Amino acid sequence: MKDQELFYLLALLKVDGVGDIMGKKLLHSFGDAESIFKAKNNQLAAVDGIGSVLLKNLKDRSVFDKAEKELSFIKNNAIQTSFFQDESYPERLKHCLDGPILIFTAGNLDFKKRKIISIVGTRQITSYGTEFCRKLIEDLAPLDPVIVSGFAYGVDIIAHQAAIDHNLQTIGVLAHGLNQIYPKSHKKYMAKMEENGGFITEFWSDSNPDKEKFVRRNRIVAGMSEATIVIESADKGGSLITANMANEYNRDVFAVPGRVTDKYSQGCNNLIKTQKASVLTNAADLIYMLNWDIKEKQKPIQKLLFVDLEPEEQKVYDFLQVNGKELLDIIAIECDFPIFKMSGILLNMELKGLIRPLPGKLFESI
Missing domain, CATH: 1.10.10.10 (Winged helix-like DNA-binding domain superfamily/Winged helix DNA-binding domain)
Known part of the structure; x- marks a missing residue:
């Protein structure tokens, strides 16, 4: 994408009230972001969902200063961008209505690979969950899947580490901009991940890892993958939100069962009990259910x-x-x-x- 196109797209994304769904409506109607800003009021008002408040916000030119600042950050830090209509954009994420219009990436990413799975779970991973996660990825390694997770404590980082150990591409989906890393203790894993994989975010350089951003991050984790696997989870948690999003996107969801008395198996057991996830006991289950050709x-x-x-x-x-x-x-x-x-x-x-x-x-x- 040329700098001018990216500039206007960034400006559009900064307009208050323009989210991913409305932004896509506007882009579909006008073709590109620059044309949206040059459109007349009656043309904008003809787009379904645009009221007087949003119409006024689309005439606010202060978003240009914010776009210019972010564009400078992108260029100065060699950040890669991917528009939702680009070939470089994750294919499955294109089919999610609320998928990000624009994502920022760092590393060596190949979204054309078909076997992409997300592995999520509690930050308080147990020895049972750790052993299962590592064994699962070890057994799947000959099929060369891409391992996606959220780069958080617990299940996430174990999945990333196991992927690195077996030379698999692994992608961390972040809940903040690429000017920082959270948690800071995971900075030591960044170089290895970027050698074969890397990071994705929809958030700008001025975005901090606030609670609500993790929920938004989860839809990317669920949407870009063929299947979401929940290793361990309490009866409430972000991984269950990701599993529900995956179900809404009509993706396969798997959960690792555990003892009914174990706190961090309750979420998985409930997913299975309510038929929101298939039972996963080993790699062979996943290969069979996803019909992967070995x-x-x-x-x-x-x-x-x-x-x-x-x-x-x-x-x-x-x-x-x-x-x-x-x-x-x-x-x-x-x-x-x-x-x-x-x-x-x-x-x-x-x-x-x-x-x-x-x-x-x-x-x-x-």
């Missing part, structure tokens, strides 16, 4: 001799060779592995083309 990651196998197997995988393969197709639970019992570990082993073997899943949680060797 064949693209499988390597052709001529003979088993040419495949590097971990000891656990060899044990499972030998068992299936002798016993034929078998239930996941039986494989776990006979091979002496816990269920949660068994799921990951089977997924890795499936990706290597050694086994295939069958209906009814059955598996057989190939």
Whole structure:
């Protein structure tokens, strides 16, 4: 976008009463932001939803000074911008009526990747939630998904860290401008994230991380992703708001179940109980429900001799060779592995083309 176009767009976004929905209406009617400011009163009044107050606000030229200041910040700090009609704008977010008209980004972002998932949850993550989150991302890594979260304490930062550990693109959606970072203790993760991923925000450089901005931030987290996963949550919290937004956007929502007595499993259990989320117990659940094609990651196998197997995988393969197709639970019992570990082993073997899943949680060797 040229500087002049960006200048008028920034000015439009600073007009009091012009939100994302009204702004899109105006842009649809007049084509670009500059034409909106040059339009006559009767032309503006013809747009549905514009009353006398908004009509007056659209004639307020003080927004130009604010736009000029923000444009200088963008240019001086090499901030990237993405208009909601640009190819560079997240594809799924384009289909959200209240998606931001303009987003600011930093890092190396690739929104054309199709497998984009959001992982959210409590800031008070437990050891159970931490282990599940890391294992989930480890098992999904061969499929190269983009991991989106809010760069906050708890589940968010664990998800970002796990993505970095497995060389996955990870995106932090911020509730403030790109002139700062919150929380400050997470500044140490910024460089690694920007190498393969980075940050998105709709907020200007004069925006502080106020409470209401986190709620607005959540709609980007939910809207840009194929699915939202809630790892842990109390019965109230921002992650539940994100899950509800994802449902409203007709996105898939998954929740990790926990004991009914655990405080930070109550929100997830309630999502499942009220059928607002599907149960997520391992990566295989997600792959199956999202209908992700894993064949693209499988390597052709001529003979088993040419495949590097971990000891656990060899044990499972030998068992299936002798016993034929078998239930996941039986494989776990006979091979002496816990269920949660068994799921990951089977997924890795499936990706290597050694086994295939069958209906009814059955598996057989190939």
